[in-house]
Amino acid sequence: MADETSTPAPRVLVIALGGTIAMTAADSGGVTPSLTARQLVDAVPGLGETGIDIDVLTFRSKPGASLTIDDLTALTTRLGDYWDAGITGVVITQGTDTIEESAYALDLLHAGPQPLVVTGAMRNPTLAGADGPANLLAAIQVAASSAARGLGCVVVLADEIHAARRVRKTHSTSIATFASPNGGPLGYLVEGHVTIANHISGRLVVPAGHQSAPLVRLYTATLGDDGAPLAALAAGADGLVVAGFGVGHVPESWVPALTEAASRIPVVLTSRTGSGPVLAGTYGFPGSERDLISRGLIPAGFLDPYKARILLHLALAAGADRDQVSAAFAATAELPGSRGWPWAAETPPSVHALARATDPVRISKA
Incomplete structure (x- = not known):
């Protein structure tokens, strides 16, 4: 007779969104996403020996480049129906092109303690290795x-x-492309066991958006660019992220356009380098980080341009004003004098609690 007090097997839901991991050869040439979550799971050697129960859901079938923030918010809403059905954790498979952005969006939208894991592949199933x-x-x-x-x-x-919050895709083809320049990996898989080497400080959650999808533009500084498109970009946007040189510098000719934009919409200053922080008070020339912050630009700290755009988008979708946006970036960067996360008192209940308020859905094992 089985021990009735034994711990039940972990139960993991695998959700497929498409991407290289799910691609097969197309009649027209090349590969396209076509495999379901069930087909992906069935192709994993040794999975049956782990003792983990697997459920599956095919939610999208898109290349990573075609995923949208709306897809991710819809997925997060859908997950609220699953957590209380006994799921230990969730795995999301998708294209690696946008993992560094989509994972951060999911991180900001996931309020519960359950593990939410994003993965993919650099080599499609038709290739050796x-x-x-x-x-x-x-x-x-x-x-x-x-x-x-x-x-x-x-x-x-x-x-x-x-x-x-840290991860970046650093190489276009290498299977070791993902790295965390600011702080390194959280941990490793060693012979199938999870080893956590360090922790990121705090969990930050943005409330579910209730505004129409904001338009957030990203503009990158390049040598000799006069910044002529900036005024037009800012005029039609709800928010703007500027990827400056080095620690947050732009050409002096950009200053009038950025000053005007920052008087109307949140303008976030980041570094195009991909690692290291934007500074706040070291350089003082026109177009320096100190000058731009004095004109109303919001420093992003260690967030790279792509992640800063995700945070700005979700904050605006949640109805944040400029002061709340500034507070959110200051809290993320752990800047001196930070007023704290602006939604600390409004953080939604855990997804687990939300699931208890609804009838648990039946998860497909087919």
Whole structure:
């Protein structure tokens, strides 16, 4: 007779969004996303020996470049129906082109303690050495592990566990493309076991958006650019992210356009370098970080341009005004004098609690 007091097996939901991991050869040439979540799971060697129960959901079938923030918010809403159905954690498979952005959006929208893990593949299933099955196995093991609870959304590829806030795609083709320049990986998979080496400070959650989808533009500084498109970009946008040189510098000729834009909409200053922070008070020339912040631009701290755009988009969608946007970036950057996360008193209940208020859905094992 089985021990009635034994701990039930971990239960992981695998959600497919498409991407290289799900691609097969198309009649017209090349590869396109076509595999379902069930087909992806069935292709993972050794999964049955882990003792993890697997459920599946095919939510989208898109290349990573075609995913939208609306897709991710819809997915987060859908997850609210699943957490209380006994799910230990969730794995999301998608294209690696946009993982660094989508994972951060999911991290900001996921309020619960359950592991939310994003993975994908650099080599599609038609190639020798396809990395999808190994990445999916590792991601499932992380999602099933109690060590991953409370970490928010993480990215797992090549047996490394990365915080959504830190991770970047650093190479166009290498299977070791994902790295966390600011702080390193959170941990690793070692012989199937999760080892957490460091933690990111705090969990920050943006309330579900109730505004129409904001338009947030990103403009990158390049040598000799006169910034002529800036005025037009800012005029039609709800928010603007500027990827400046180095620690947050732009050409002097950009200053009038950015000053005018910052008087109307949130303008966030980031570094195009991809690692390291935007400074706040070191340089004093026109177009320096000190000058731009004095004109109303909002420093992004360690957030790179792509992640800063995600935070700005979700904050505006949640109805944030400029002061709340500024507070959100200051809290994320842990800047001196930060007033704290602007939604601390309004943080939504955990997704687990939301699920208890609804009838649990039946999850497909087919």
